[in-house]
Amino acid sequence: AESLDVAKIRLEFPVLERHASSGEPLVYFDNAASTQRPVSVIEAMNDCYRHYYSNVHRGIHTLSEESTQAYENARQTTCDFLNASSVSEVIFTAGTTAGINTVARSWGDANLRQDDVILLLISEHHANIVPWHQLAARTGCRVEFVPIDDNFLISDEVVGEYLNRHRPRLFAFGAASNTLGSEYPVERWTAMAHQAGATVLVDAAQAAPHWAIDVQSWDADFVVFSGHKVCGPTGIGVLYGKRAILESMPPFLGGGGMISLVTIDGFTTHELPEKFEAGTPPIVEAIGLQAALKYLQDLGMDRIHEHEKQLGARCDQGLRAIPGVRIIGPDAEFKGGINSFVIEGVHAHDVSQFLDSRGVAVRAGHHCTMPLHDAVGITASARASCYLYNTDEEVDQFLQAVEDVRAKFAKSGRRRRSRRSQT
Numbered sequence: 001a002e003s004l005d006v007a008k009i010r011l012e013f014p015v016l017e018r019h020a021s022s023g024e025p026l027v028y029f030d031n032a033a034s035t036q037r038p039v040s041v042i043e044a045m046n047d048c049y050r051h052y053y054s055n056v057h058r059g060i061h062t063l064s065e066e067s068t069q070a071y072e073n074a075r076q077t078t079c080d081f082l083n084a085s086s087v088s089e090v091i092f093t094a095g096t097t098a099g100i101n102t103v104a105r106s107w108g109d110a111n112l113r114q115d116d117v118i119l120l121l122i123s124e125h126h127a128n129i130v131p132w133h134q135l136a137a138r139t140g141c142r143v144e145f146v147p148i149d150d151n152f153l154i155s156d157e158v159v160g161e162y163l164n165r166h167r168p169r170l171f172a173f174g175a176a177s178n179t180l181g182s183e184y185p186v187e188r189w190t191a192m193a194h195q196a197g198a199t200v201l202v203d204a205a206q207a208a209p210h211w212a213i214d215v216q217s218w219d220a221d222f223v224v225f226s227g228h229k230v231c232g233p234t235g236i237g238v239l240y241g242k243r244a245i246l247e248s249m250p251p252f253l254g255g256g257g258m259i260s261l262v263t264i265d266g267f268t269t270h271e272l273p274e275k276f277e278a279g280t281p282p283i284v285e286a287i288g289l290q291a292a293l294k295y296l297q298d299l300g301m302d303r304i305h306e307h308e309k310q311l312g313a314r315c316d317q318g319l320r321a322i323p324g325v326r327i328i329g330p331d332a333e334f335k336g337g338i339n340s341f342v343i344e345g346v347h348a349h350d351v352s353q354f355l356d357s358r359g360v361a362v363r364a365g366h367h368c369t370m371p372l373h374d375a376v377g378i379t380a381s382a383r384a385s386c387y388l389y390n391t392d393e394e395v396d397q398f399l400q401a402v403e404d405v406r407a408k409f410a411k412s413g414r415r416r417r418s419r420r421s422q423t
């Protein structure tokens with residue numbers, strides 16, 4: 001396939017024209033935390049607020065009907081993006097975190113008992129760990145983790161071994177790790193987990209932005225992702241669930257919109273998907289998300305993935321060539337556009353601050369993956385994450401800055417050591 005026209009794409013992202021506070025042109029490499037938005041998303045949201053905004057579903061007036069139509073159109077686009085079989089399986093949430101918490105509260109409380117096991121990967125984001133710890137505290141179930149090997153990889157054999165050893169009720173895993181950058185074989189692991197009797201939740205926060213999702217071929221029971229990582233707005237995410245399982249689950253949040261009847265004695269729930277959308281939903285955000293998903297699909301998910309894999313590999317290769325730099329993640333062939341790394345003797349926060357002085361935005365810290373950092377024996381790393389609008393030149397600018405920060409700290413480290421040795 002023809003590759004992305006990145007120069008043209010960049011014109012559609014106004015924020016990419018700006019400079020960092022240092023005055024250097026911005027190199028935005030913090031896409032795993034959140035992406036930027038094209039004008040089509042900004043304008044779709046603006047258009048709603050300017051011309052037809054109203055609350056949805058309950059009003060019988062022009063604006064409410066138009067807003068409801070737009071909101072439900074957004075659900076249809078999201079359904080198509082996921083290749084779900086029905087819009088009733090597509091629930092708008094506040095984000096990945098909200099989606100996982102909904103499943104933990106709703107499905108988890110109804111189905112998990114003392115000594116049941118929830119199996120996760122050690123590379124999970126806190127959003128896919130903490131809700132299960134909380135569920136364990138409520139029900140007495142237990143959380144177990146599949147480890148990574150010395151090359152930061154997880155083989156099918158190890159997944160199979162943990163599935164067989166623990167016979168989990170739920171296997172919940174990230175399709176791609178936001179720290180290691182690893183992309184996992186979702187379809188295969190889902191099939192293995194089903195074989196072992198587990199229900200499967202896939203955290204697609206780091207997959208939805210990068211490659212085509214087909215929930216029917218994945219066959220996972222739940223899939224979640226966030227709007228702000230797919231060039232869409234903050235405050236919206238998607239929870240996909242198979243219809244039968246969603247129908248069997250009690251709603252988590254109660255309130256307006258999710259009921260069909262309320263009396264002084266109780267209530268009955270609305271049908272899917274409204275059953276899980278209590279309160280005024282993220283209406284304008286859904287409209288923005290729709291524009292974002294259309295934008296990505298028009299570019300082509302395969303081309304996006306190819307582009308960021310190439311940028312990721314260029315980062316990986318460049319970082320490995322710098323002495324004292326260690327990549328926290330597997331070889332490039334197993335990764336997308338994410339590279340986390342540590343520089344010997346330099347704290348990740350200092351790395352990030354120095355890179356910012358060169359205009360390069362990276363993240364530093366534990367990236368909400370403390371158990372993974374513990375397993376690797378570090379407390380923090382720096383993370384460069386590329387997306388569809390990044391270029392080879394930006395990668396080279398980033399690599400030069402990493403080389404410079406290493407050289408600078410190596411020199412000052414030597415000075416400090418030699419001063420100490422004189423006293």
Ligand code: PMP
Pocket residue numbers: 032033095096097098125127128174176177178203205206226368
């Ligand atoms: N899971 C993964 C793999 C993530 O990368 C993130 C965001 N860093 C989340 C979950 C949480 O997403 P949100 O903050 O949008 O709820």
